[in-house]
Structure formats: structure tokens, C-alpha cells
Amino acid sequence: MIEVRNPGTGELLGEAESFTEERVASVVETAQAGQREMARLPAYERESLLRRVADLVDAESESLARLLAAENGKPILQTRGEVAAAVRIFRGYAGEATRLFGRQIPLDAVPGLERHLAVTMREPLGVVAAIxxxxxxxxxxAHKAAAALAAGNAxxxxxxxxxxxxxxxxxxxVAKAGAPQNAHQVVTGGVRVSQLLAELPGIAAVSLTGSTVAGRExxxxxADTLKKVFLELGGNDALIVCADADLAQAARAVVLGRLARGNGQICCAVKRVYADRAVHGEFVAALLEETRNLTVGDQLLETTDVGPLISEEAAERVETAVRQLVSDGARLVTGGGRRGAFYDPVVLSDVPVSSAAFGEEIFGPVAPVASFTDPMEAVRLANASPYGLQAAVFTRDISRAFTIASKLDVGGVVINGSTALRAENLPFGGTKDTGGHREGVHDTALEFTRQKTVIVMEAFQ
Incomplete structure (x- = not known):
């Protein structure tokens, strides 16, 4: 069994089975029958199923938010927002279940085929593994499971x-809402379970949000079974502060998009800040003022901004990275105290861009600020990362903003806002080592289908 504990207090919250290889293989085998049942459901029934799930989750939203906060460490105000997002996502994919359109392709574009008709239909992929x-x-x-079910997959x-x-x-x-038997199953465990889901031939596609190391593996x-693999992986998102920026607004974006969001453990959090040298000191001062107002503590209290990281080991890794940045020449402006899994939000200034720690993804409440002298230099520094999830730029010059956005090698750019922005109806994902996949209500269900072409010979006289 896997013990699940509150990362802040160590309190035992519950247990989950650690699946053996045989148990995982059995689940995947029974999922084949579940998939056939899902594929038989007409679109309006899939839509209705997902709406029932959304309603049931909505009815339990407060208890789910409290449970999630206790086991995860995110403050309760944020887990409420997460559960609310899951409800919207299920409802969004309910609508998409009825909008998996095929195409009519004009064959009169090819000489000799003028009398024939071609159409395409969308069919489910099979069994989708959601990691x-x-x-x-x-x-x-919600993004993975609701999309899979909407498209008729198990x-x-x-x-x-x-x-x-x-x-x-x-x-x-989901079971209470009436999902077909074995169409929606859960397997719990560690790395070996993930590996099996990638290896077993009964899985048609794997959708993973995780580290780049895990994604590559x-x-x-x-690859041995030629299954589709959808990857949304690591990020080291840059925020560029130009000399004409609203510095107070930019500082708030860093705090809300890094230090006080998910305890800094977000793939699209602001992980690197590049401030124009002309305003570097003033920006750091504004950032310090915002950071001083943060409350670190029990994630179940309404007043908490930053709770414990997912584990003490995670906090130790963040502590090590900050120590390395300081050793490389960065100046610690505030924060850095660790108490078990709690880590006080850190602001670092004058960070050397050559520091290896600055180029790595730090998964915690750390805001490192480097400087630049020309916006195109900032673009070059931002693009030097192997990751390409999102980026942000603060400037009052809209032409400069769009120019910088066009040159950043990332999946999304936020102008005058935080990189930690994900709306379920937008495509979300990145370039390079971030994986290349895009996930969103209007994209994922379609990607969880395959096209079949049907040609009617002599359809026209």
C-alpha cells in the first residue's frame, strides 16, 4: 500500500494500492471491453455522461478542495479554483463530444475522379493512458480523462x-455518473506503473504531464508498439521586464505567477526574470515589497499564500538550487528558510545568466532576477533554454511586445501578465524539451481520435 500524508504535518490521510505488474496488465486487458462500450455510445450520451460527472464533482467541490489541499500542500483557495476548473473542463469536453466533425473532400480536384465522393469520419483511438x-x-x-471519454475511448x-x-x-x-464498466479505471503506483502503460500493446495512446526525463523514457x-504519445513536459518560463514597464504590475505578476501559485510548483510558473538594467534595482525593490506580504503556513487556512511543497525532499532540492545560485554570484534579497517541506519564498537579484542552476527548472517558490541591456538580448537569453513552454513580456510599447512575442521560441506568450496562465479553452503546451503537444478543450478530444476515409464510387452521374 501507498501511504498518503499531509506534506506539512505528516498526518496520515489515507492509503492507495501499489499495483503489481499483473494488476496493471489485467486493468489494461479489461479496458478493451470498456472501450468497445464507450465507442458504442452515441455522442449525445457521451455528452450527457460528462455533464453528470461535472455536476457530481461540483456538488462535492468543497470536500474535494479540502482533500486536495491536505494531500498536495496547495493553499485551500487555490485548490478550490482547481476543482472549479475541473468542473468547467468536464462540461467543455461534454460539448466537444458532439463536435468531432469529419470532412467531405472534393475528389474532382483529381482528374478522373470527378464522379466519386470522399468523406472522413472520426473514430476513437482505443484505450488512453492518462498519467x-x-x-x-x-x-x-480532467483534461485527459474527459477528453478521452468524449472521443469514445476508455x-x-x-x-x-x-x-x-x-x-x-x-x-x-465517474462510476456513479454511469460510465460503462471498465471504461474508466485507475491504477496507482510508481514509475514501473507508468512504464507498463507505455509498454503494453493494449494501450493506444499515452498522455503524460510530467518531467522531460519521464517524457523521453x-x-x-x-515506440515498440507505435502508440501515440502526447507529452506536456518541463518548463523554465522567462518574464522580460522592459524599461518602460509598469514595475509594480510586473512584480505582482511574478509573485502571483510564481511565489504564491501552487507553491511555485507549476510548469508554467515564472521561473526566470530578465529586467532591463535601467530598472533592475527598482523592479527588485517592488518585488521585495510584494513578497513581504506573503503568508507561509498551513495550506488549509484561508489566509495562507504558500503551503508546504509536495515533500521535504522537494524542498531540499529547491534549497540546494538557491544555494548554488548564491554561490555563483546571485544576491539573496529575501527568504530561503526551510522547515521540513515548507520553504520561504525567495527573491534573488543580480543573478548571473551563466549559472547552471538558473538554466534548470527550479520547482519551488523562487524568483531569480537577471538583467539585460537590450530587449533582443533578453529574447536571446530566454530562447537559450532547452524548454519552451510559455514566456511573458512587460512593456507599454505594443509594437515591441508583439515583436518580442514573435521571436520567443515558446508555445505561448503573455503580454503584461504572468506566464502562469492556463485557460482550458486555449491550446497549452510548448516547444523543444517541453514536448511539442498542445492540450485544451478544443484540441485534445480531436487528437484522441483517428480519421477514417470512406470513398463512394460513382456517387455522381
């Missing part, structure tokens, strides 16, 4: 081993 990370487990589960979900309880409860609600293992 969910610890930082936003309920929301990201889904096998692997929730994060450190905080699976809220997802397990939602899975019970699962892609390699999935």
Missing part, C-alpha cells in the same frame, strides 16, 4: 503517488 502529475492532479486529470488513469486521493474520489463519481518505451 497525471502531483501539482495540479484534479485539473490535469481511459486508464495513473494519479500521482504522493497525492492520489482526490483523483480516486473523482473516479468514484515513456516515448522510448511506447
Amino acid at each position: 497525471v502529475p502531483f501539482n495540479y492532479p484534479v485539473e490535469l486529470y 481511459v486508464v488513469v495513473q494519479p500521482p503517488s504522493r497525492c492520489p486521493l482526490a483523483v480516486l474520489r473523482v473516479a468514484e463519481l 515513456l516515448a522510448r518505451r511506447g
